[in-house]
Amino acid sequence: MFEIQMVEPGQVRLSGRLDAAEAERTHAELGQVDGPLTVDCSELTYISSAGISVLMEIHKRLTKAGQAFILTGMTPRVRNVFRYAGLDRVLRIE
C-alpha cells in the first residue's frame, strides 16, 4: 500500500511501499511540481531503485531550476537504501 498526500503547497508525505509498481504514479503526481518541494518520508517503509529514480529525476529538475528539493524523516532502513545507492550525499536529506 502506497500513498502520496499533499500536506500543503510544497510539502508532500509519502507512506507505505514505493516500489516499481508505484513509481509511474509517483512520477505522474510529483513530476509536475515546479516549485520548492519537501518530501516527508517518515511513513515510507520501503523504497527500491525505481522509487529512488523518480525522486532523483525530480531532484535534478528542481535543482536545475534553482528550486529546493528536500527529503525529511527517513527511517534508518530507507536511508540505508539511499546510502547503498551512493545518493545520500547527492540528495538533501534532513
Added chain:
Amino acid sequence: LKVAWANPLGAGSIIRLAAWGGEDMRLELAGPWSRGPVRETAMTERRFRRNFESLASIVAFVNEFFAAHGIRAEQANDVNLIIEELFTNMVKYSRESREDVAVGLEWNAPVITLKLEDFGVEPFDVTQPPPIDAAAKPGGLGLQLVQRMAESLDYRWANRVSTITATKRLDV
C-alpha cells in the same frame, strides 16, 4: 523429485526419509557415513507473472515464508528489495519471454537463499560490475543495490534459462 548424489553411497548404506511432504518440504538423510542426521531444507518456490503488478504477490510470498520460519518480519525489507530489483530487471530487459518467473526461498539460519529463474531468455549476467554512473544505465542502480546488499550473487545461464542465486545473512 530429483536426487543427485555428490558421492556414491557405499555398500550397506541406509537412507531414512522423514518429515516429507507439503510445499515446504524437508528431506532428512541419515546413514552410517554421517556422524548424525544431515538435514537439507528444500527451497520453497512459487511462480509469478512477469509484470510489476506481481510485486505485491511476491511481498506476500516473502512475508508468508518469514512467518512460517519464525523470522522477524522487519528483516524482510532487504530480501524484498533484492528480489524486486532482480525480478523487475527480468521483466524490463528479457522482453522476448512470456514465461512466468520462478522465485525460490530457502532458510538455513542465519542465511536466506533467494533463487530467481527466468525461462526462454538471452543471458544477462547480473554479477558484472555496475557502471560508474550506475543510475544512468539500464538496470544499473538496481543491480548496484543488489550487489551491495547481498552476501553472494551467482548467475548461470543454460538452455535459455537464467538462474540467479543470492544469499543474505539476517539478524536472528
